Amino acid sequence: xxxxxxxxxxxxxxxxxxxxxxxxxxxxxxxxxxxxxxxxxxxxxxxxxxxxxxxxxxxxxxxxxxxxxxxxxxxxxxxxxxxxxxxxxxxxxxxxxxxx
Amino acid sequence: xxxxxxxxxxxxxxxxxxxxxxxxxxxxxxxxxxxxxxxxxxxxxxxxxxxxxxxxxxxxxxxxxxxxxxxxxxxxxxxxxxxxxxxxxxxxxxxxxxxx
DNA sequence: CTATCATATCGACATATCTCGATTTATTGT
DNA sequence: ACAATAAATCGAGATATGTCGATATGATAG
Numbered sequence: 001x002x003x004x005x006x007x008x009x010x011x012x013x014x015x016x017x018x019x020x021x022x023x024x025x026x027x028x029x030x031x032x033x034x035x036x037x038x039x040x041x042x043x044x045x046x047x048x049x050x051x052x053x054x055x056x057x058x059x060x061x062x063x064x065x066x067x068x069x070x071x072x073x074x075x076x077x078x079x080x081x082x083x084x085x086x087x088x089x090x091x092x093x094x095x096x097x098x099x100x
Numbered sequence: 101x102x103x104x105x106x107x108x109x110x111x112x113x114x115x116x117x118x119x120x121x122x123x124x125x126x127x128x129x130x131x132x133x134x135x136x137x138x139x140x141x142x143x144x145x146x147x148x149x150x151x152x153x154x155x156x157x158x159x160x161x162x163x164x165x166x167x168x169x170x171x172x173x174x175x176x177x178x179x180x181x182x183x184x185x186x187x188x189x190x191x192x193x194x195x196x197x198x199x200x
Numbered sequence: 201c202t203a204t205c206a207t208a209t210c211g212a213c214a215t216a217t218c219t220c221g222a223t224t225t226a227t228t229g230t
Numbered sequence: 231a232c233a234a235t236a237a238a239t240c241g242a243g244a245t246a247t248g249t250c251g252a253t254a255t256g257a258t259a260g
Contacts, residue, residue: 003116004111004112004113004116007107007110007116008111010107010111010200011104011107011108011110012104013104016103016104016107016200019200020199089200093193093196093197093200096196097197099120100110100119100120100193
């Protein structure tokens with residue numbers, strides 16, 4: 001758990017928004033088209049639509065969040081789905097609680 | 101409590117170090133010279149010495165941390181003392197716990 | 201096997217952050 | 231009043247981040 005890397009990733013409004021939206025995909029995103037449910041998260045295109053930023057920017061952001069281990073990526077066919085890595089997010093918050 | 105501003109301030113190793121050192125001034129800094137104790141925190145020069153960065157950089161960092169409300173500044177004569185704002189730090193951690 | 205679509209990567213430019221030395225401001229001791 | 235000291239502010243150059251459009255990659259459908 002690289003605390004500093006996570007903090008860098010979280011020092012951006014859009015990325016914070018994404019993390020919060022992913023807490024409740026049913027509420028924040030339209031229904032999935034190519035998979036039956038949100039088990040593996042939300043596809044890049046839905047996230048991109050909601051932010052209004054370019055495809056490359058959002059793909060880049062999601063990659064950053066994935067590298068910092070706060071998101072889990074799953075590929076189904078040509079779609080990539082991202083969901084929260086709840087375990088790492090908890091570790092991060094506990095680390096803050098104990099060490100900040 | 102501007103969560104994003106605090107996160108930006110905390111996405112830097114040196115500033116994190118400073119915040120952690122200030123948890124225990126007695127242990128991390130030499131005794132105060134111009135005030136009897138660490139009640140109001142630690143003076144800029146002690147913090148600067150410990151980091152090894154320039155005076156202007158550390159003054160700038162401490163100002164950032166103060167503006168983000170995680171440090172409290174007190175002036176005694178020509179010295180400025182900085183200490184943690186425990187209330188705001190708690191608010192920040194609670195916000196993370198509840199909203200991240 | 202080719203066209204198409206979703207995503208990732210690349211290259212570039214604009215803006216922000218890091219960090220310094222120099223200068224200014226505030227305070228104190230002479 | 232003046233010199234000395236601590237801290238804050240200023241100006242600048244180097245590095246990092248934000249963001250885009252263009253291109254590459256990988257998967258699928260025909």
